[in-house]
Structure formats: C-alpha cells, structure tokens
Amino acid sequence: MELFSEVCTPEQRCLSLGRTCEELVELREKLREWLIACPYLPQEITDQKLEILLLNSKLSIERAKELVNMHYTLKANLPEIFTNRDPVSIINAKLLDYLSFAILPKLTPEKYRVFITQVRIQDSKEDFEINVWDYHKYIYMMVDMRNTVDVCMGDIYAFDLAGARMNHFLSFTPSVLKKSEMIVTKGYGAKIAGIHFINAPSSMDFFINVLKATVKAKIFERIKVHSSLESFYNYVPKSILPADYDGDEISMAEIQKKWHKSMIEWTDWFKKEEALVPNESLRPGPSVNPDNLFGTYGSFRQLDVD
Template sequence: MTLNLPSPQLQISIREEWNENLETRDQYLEHIKDWLRRQPHLPDDWGDVELLNFLRSCYFSLERTKQKIDRYFTVRAAIPEFYRDWDIKRPELVAITSVGQACAMPKLTPEGRRVMILRGFDKNMETPNVTHFIRIAFMFADIRIKEESHGVSGDVYIFDASILTAGHFAKAANPVIFKKFLFCLKAYPIKVKEIHVVNANSMVDIVINWIMLLVKEKYRKLVHVHTSIETLHDYIPKDVLPEEYGGTCGSSKNFTEQWIKKLEAHTDWFKKRENFKADESKRLGLPIDYDDLFGVDGSFKKLAID
C-alpha cells in the first residue's frame, strides 16, 4: 500500500500552511536533533521524515515541537496498554480486523488532506475491545509518521455508522479509555480537519453528544453527519473516495487488505519500537509520576486535553 505524495504545487501550499521555510528547515531540524541527543530520557534515533512531521504539526515552533515529542514518548510509557504487542496477527487484533475495514486512502484531496475510512460489517457482531482497536489505530499512525515524507494538510475521517447499535455503544462508551486516547492523540503530529459520519442512524446523535462532552468546542465544529452518501461528495471528491462511498478510487476492501499486509510487514519494526518510549529514571529534573499525571482513576487531574 503506497501513499501518494502531494504534487509539487500542493507541496508549496502545504509548506505555507505549516510555516515551513526551505531556507531554514534544516536549521530547525538540526536543532531538534541536538535537543533530543541532550535528553537522556528520550530515544534519539528518529529519522528526518518523522522529525519534520512533528515540526510541521507545530508550525515549526521549536518549543511546541519539543513538548509534543516529549509527550509522544511519555504516553508510550505511561499508557502501555495502547502500545504493547503490536503484531496484527495476534488473535485479539485479528478479531478486530475480521469484522471491519480501516484504511488510509492513497490519493489526497485537492487541499492535500489524507482520508481515513472506518467501517464495520455486521450489526450482530460482538463489540470490539476498544483498547485493541486503539492499538491498531496507533500502528497506522506510526507508519504514516515515517511515510508522509512531504507532510499533508491534515486528516479527514469517515466513520460508517450503518451497523452501530445501542449494545455496541453501551459496551464501548468508556470515558476513561476515551480520554486516554485523546491524550495520546494530542502527542501525534496529526491535524484533524474534518470528521464525517455516514449512514447515520438514530444512535448517532446519542454517540456524538456523549463524545462532545469530552472534547473542546473546536473539535465539535469538525463533525458532519450524513444520512446519505451524496452529501459526502459535497466535501470530498469522488476520485478520492472508494467505490463503497460512490467514489472511483478503488475498493476500501482492497485497500484494507493492502494495509493489513503493510502492518504484517512491519511486525519486526513494531517489535523493535516497544522500548521507543520515555525513561523517567533518566529525565533531567523531576521525573513524571504517571499516577499524578492522569490521576489514579485516569481522570487527568493535572493536564487538560486541549
């Protein structure tokens, strides 16, 4: 599965959006590399592509980039249940991939955004374990950090609600896990630009209202609910969408199969990265106490999600 890179013209607009100056970019990159080498509690063997994506997501603010990188490594250590056993062939992860499709579309939107799709198959399926689902989501994210070599303008998410039931929601609606997920997501060089819920049913309003209680207003404005596929085309061109959503870019089934193969091919890479996390015993100054950071009940007493 290959992610199409932005055209030369689109690369220019993406650089402008993220405040990326080709004349000074290498200086910023070297500054971050030097800073990482001086942080004994953080790994320092990242490549240029990964570091540049963190710089872009912080509009090339050095201090914000340092904070995000530190946060990325810290959450990997603080919330190990999301970052362990990254092997897509493990039974608990196969149980997720066998009941749905998830893929990043190869083609970018005209604005340079990457479209991500998530859809299930069967209303009668067992509710997936949310923690296992989050593990797969971050496996996708880590691969994209190293493969979006020219960056993107942001992400567009399409969630298919056609099989959503009250039973699924009742079992999956864990506010502590969801808050931890949002906390980790903030550590990634990802900019969510749009969220589209398609094939909406009567449960969608309940789910969205529950989620909106946990996120800030700026995220609420990104959500668009569609009762038909046609209105989705007002936002995303058909040549970027798969056939399942009236598009001409191929099948999400095929793209999902390709992504599963990509995840399988990265099994050894994921294994080597299990220790790719902060070591608080080596942090300069006071180490972070994870119970103090999140609260013993996961309620994030000291840090707000923003």
C-alpha cells in the first residue's frame, strides 16, 4: 500500500549535504565492512537501512558507526518498546481509544516529514490513562516501517492536545522524556526540524517547564506552542494537512486506517526486525549497563541533533 505520495530522492538528500549518491554507496560499503568486523552487532541489516543511518549521520562514517551501535543497543535495552511488536495487539490496545497518530503522506515545502499525535476529546469527565510505553511502541513500529521507504530533509512533530488532561502530562516524567529524546536523536539520528503543540490546555505551562529542564537546549528552542491553527500553518501548510485541521488531505482516521492495514501486512517483517539485537557475549569490553546507558549514556559519545 502506498503510504507516501511524496518523498525526497536519495540524490536530493545527498545534494543537501553537499555529497553525491556515489559517495553514499561507497560509504555504505565501508560501513558494511565495519559491521562485519563487529560480530556482536546484527549482520542482517539491509543496505537501505545502512543508507538511512548514514544520511541521518550527515554521511559521516564515524557518526554512522556510533548510530548503528546505539540504534541496536537501545532496541535491546528498551524491551517495553521494541519487543512483542504484534500489529494486531497494538492496533487494538486501549491507547487508540484516545489517541490518533498519523505520518502525513506529503512533505512540507522544505521537504520535512510531519508526524501528528492527536489526543481526542472524550465525552466522559473521568480521567483516562495513556500508557506511555504502548504509545512509544506504536509510534516506533510506524517509524521503522517509514524508514524502509521514506527519505526527507527532517522531521516535524506536532501534538494536538485538545483532549489532553493534567494526568497525561504527569505520565511523561523527566525519565520518560529523556529516554524519548535519546531514542529519537541517538537511536535514530533524526533531524528534528520542529516540535509544535496546538490546542494546548492551560496545564501546558507546567509541561513546558518540565521539557525545558529535561531536553537539550537545542531541541527546546525548536518547540512552538500555537494559540491558533493560523500560526501552525506557517510551518505546516494546509495543503498537506488532514481534513481535521481544515487541510486538503484525507482525515487522520483515514491515514491511520491505511497504516494499520500495512502494519498487519508487515507482521512477519516486525518479527524479523525484533530479532536484530546485539549479542552482548561477543561485545568487546564490558557489556552495556542500562543504568549507565540511560543515566550518563555510558561510554557512548553524544551526537548533535544537527
């Protein structure tokens, strides 16, 4: 099923970095040679996956090595997100009674891919829980699918908080937010072009303060809280937005339905991907300590967002 109606070509992405596709292929082969020399890492990584990780590393072979290492190390150390990735189970999880999530099929004029999380307004006055780990599992199942077919210049994350309540903000503790930041920037090497909050409740002020104290300043500077959709349109035009936001595209529900159909079709692929984790018994030096990984980040050098 066609999930994207617009993507960048590898040539465009390489050109944006001042490089060529020929250099991308050469670097991929070098990265493959390095991978073979690291038997503790999974060897079944596809050429396409290596190219995506190289592009996310700005075609720096050393940064790409770190990214490959961290990508699979994080997967092994976050089982709550990266194991038991059964599409039918996650699609039917209670989480989706309250949330919609869509990766938009078209790019912004700057060639950014837009992700929208929508907390839907509920009729009941009672608080409802959002399982933060189911949320991450669901998103990264879609992100992993996306990374097999999509090339773009960066990501925009938008959060429609029309139905959000104070207990939802409290669920995203500093620990959860730090892990989220680490997965996005160090595990996937994503270029975060912007983080946008729309329809935010008054309790958003509290959450902004938590974000400011938790995430890197470089990321915090890219956060925008919009008082109206009009200001949001300056970053994400109506021409690519779902109908829910007076946009020209199909609704969030229709986009989500397409993704769910594809996720089920990819069930076997998810099983194979889940098995791709490091063999710690073969890793040179001490095995990874999760406390160090998520505390001081252990011996892994920090990667810049850009």
